[in-house]
Amino acid sequence: MRVGITTTVPIEVIYAAGHVPVDLNNVFVSHPERERLVEEAELAGFPRSFCAWIKGIYGAVRSVGDLRAVVAVTQGDCSNTHALMETLQSEGMEVIPFAYPYERDYAMLRLQLETFMRRFGVGWKEVEETMRWLDRVRGLARKIDEITWKEGLVTGFENHLYLVACSDMEGDPECFRSRLREFLSLVEERRNDRSFPRAGEMIRLGYVGVPPIAPELYGFLESVGARVVYNETQRQFSLPFRTNDLVEKYRRYSYPYSIFYRLRDIRREASRRGLRGLIHYVQSFCFRQVEDIILRRSLSLPVLTLEMDRSSRLDARTRMRLENFVSMLRRSG
Secondary structure: OEEEEOOOOOHHHHHHOOOEEEEHHHHHHHOOOHHHHHHHHHHOOOOOOOOHHHHHHHHHHHHHOOEEEEEEEEEOOOOOHHHHHHHHHHOOOEEEEEEOOOOOOHHHHHHHHHHHHHHHOOOHHHHHHHHHHHHHHHHHHHHHHHHHHHOOOOOHHHHHHHHHHHHOHHHOHHHHHHHHHHHHHHHHHHOOOOOOOOHHHOEEEEEEEOOOOOOHHHHHHHHOOEEEEEEHHHHHHOOOOOOOOHHHHHHHOOOOOOHHHHHHHHHHHHHHOOOOEEEEEEEOOOHHHHHHHHHHHHOOOOEEEEEEOOOOOOOHHHHHHHHHHHHHHHHOO
16 A cells, blocks of 8 residues: 655654555655646645645645555644645545654654554554664665765765655665665765765755755756755655664654754754855745744854745746855855
8 A cells, every 4th residue: 555645754654564655745846747736736726825835745646646545744744734634635535644742752752653553553563673674774875965975975966865765765665775775886986086076176055944846956056066965854854863762763853843953953964064054945835934034043154045936947036046145155265
């Protein structure tokens, strides 16, 4: 059975139950006609002044076709997910809720996990065995991330691509592990290839916020002499935490919790990776736009706020803003 997910959830439970998680965000953003998916949601009645991601997820559910259920995060993600969940239920889709407690309370999160496990008919033994299996795959993704900022042999887009896929392991953890190994072999070849541009030769940037609706921004930044060596949320998908406690893993996972908890990770990684500036991506009509105020007040690094709606392409104005931001950082030394 294929099970859609609206954001990262404990996929250990889904895999342990013998099902396949499908990250609907990845289906949407990689779809060759992603704007059509948004239009389908509007034809179904979703208002134009509504988050394009939510509309895209709705379109992705309909495009996948063989989903038996959708896991919707009712706390710790977009509040519009509630409306999406109810719409899907009204159309006959089974919706399974999951919630991250706002204050990262261990006991409450454990209760949510156990409720989730009961829904899928599995227990702690099967789930923890699955966790150990998936952690071996995640370890390869984390190695790619480490090489990105330590050795500069991985582009910002490649870093994004392999980390964001950790949300569902592309529906096949063993196949995904093979892809990660193949890529790491390619990276080994780059060590002797002096024509490959290293991150040390570029302005080192961080990308914070939800993954972009237009991934081409990574390539554009490289074309103007900058490289993203820190993808905040995508890195979190790889659960880069040294613990074998499944509850603690998802308690440390920063995305569903407050901006103040996320800021700890951003500050630590900005210092460790030698970042010169940050790009804060915000989606139009998303409540997380307000977090930009706190982020700017709390960080000493220059921040470029990039807002996009439904287009999967960078327009001329956005390209100009990105280029000017990189030029400013270069002039500031």
